[in-house]
Amino acid sequence: MQTQTLAPTQQNSSTAPSDTPVAPDLGxxxxxxxxxxxxxxFGEIARSIENFAEQFMKRQPLRPGARVLDVACGTGNLAVIxxxxxxxxxxxDIASNLIMQARHRAAAEGLSILFEEGDAEALPYRDASFDLVVSMFGVMFTPQPAKIAAELRRVTRPGGQIALANWTPEGFIGKMFGVFKAxxxxxxxxxxxxxxxxxxxxVQTRLRQGFTNVRFTREVAxxxxxxxxxxxxxxxxxYYGPTLKAFESLPATRQEALRKDLVELQTRYNIAVDPGTTEVAAEYLEVTATRV
Incomplete structure (x- = not known):
């Protein structure tokens, strides 16, 4: 039987080189x-972290009349403050139910805050709209770091500031991510x-364009x-969507293995004196930068 040899161009057209980067399915x-x-x-979870939302916002320039944007706002912890x-x-925020909770929360407290559903990587605001842009454990989960950095820069006025709170790999939440990864x-x-x-x-590299006075502080929540x-x-x-979905994605036997490892982690890092409670010290990186 005669075999046919394809020309190099034909071979390349049918099979991509193994080292070609695969574009993620962003949609x-x-x-x-x-x-x-x-x-x-997440509203239930958000109530459990209100204490360090307060601490975080105390360090930000919150003068009356300042225009502030809370990106990936969840139920509005930072926005309300x-x-x-x-x-x-x-x-x-991307989650419609969290935006609804944030609106009800603001109304109950008599606060005028405009909450809307949307993509943090395509913010529906004009250039230089805000004096301060904040995000607590929010923008860190967007899939395109360069895109979110560009959007933060675009909507912040020159001389304005961004302030981010991001979990660290070395901290408790980073270790919990390690359990999920396994x-x-x-x-x-x-x-x-x-x-x-x-x-x-x-982060220094991601904010090198359009920002100055980039500062880092390691905080503990x-x-x-x-x-x-x-x-x-x-x-x-x-209550926590990522944890719920992680368990749902696994068969029953592997769910039990994941649960066991998470309980071991919580037990190992529990610093509570009362045996009926749990308290862990979770490190995060506070990032502030000024828009050029």
């Missing part, structure tokens, strides 16, 4: 992120780890829960 990734954050009830200081505040399939190719936003050299470690894991499994 699919963002749809999955939206479904993840809309699952569970800024509005109570007399700022003119807007918030945006049990779950790898993330889509081309999407960097959210934990890179907690690495100073990486004390996360307290009125139940023991095993119940703390179940609390996150019920």
């Amino acid at each position: 699919g990734i963002k749809a999955k992120q939206k479904a993840t954050w809309e699952s569970g009830d 800024a509005a109570k200081k007399g700022c003119l505040v807007q918030g945006i 049990h779950l399939p790898p993330p889509p190719a081309g999407v960097p780890s959210p934990m890179e936003w907690g690495m100073e050299p990486v 004390c996360m307290r829960y009125p139940f023991p470690p095993a119940e703390t894991v179940e609390y996150f499994r019920k």
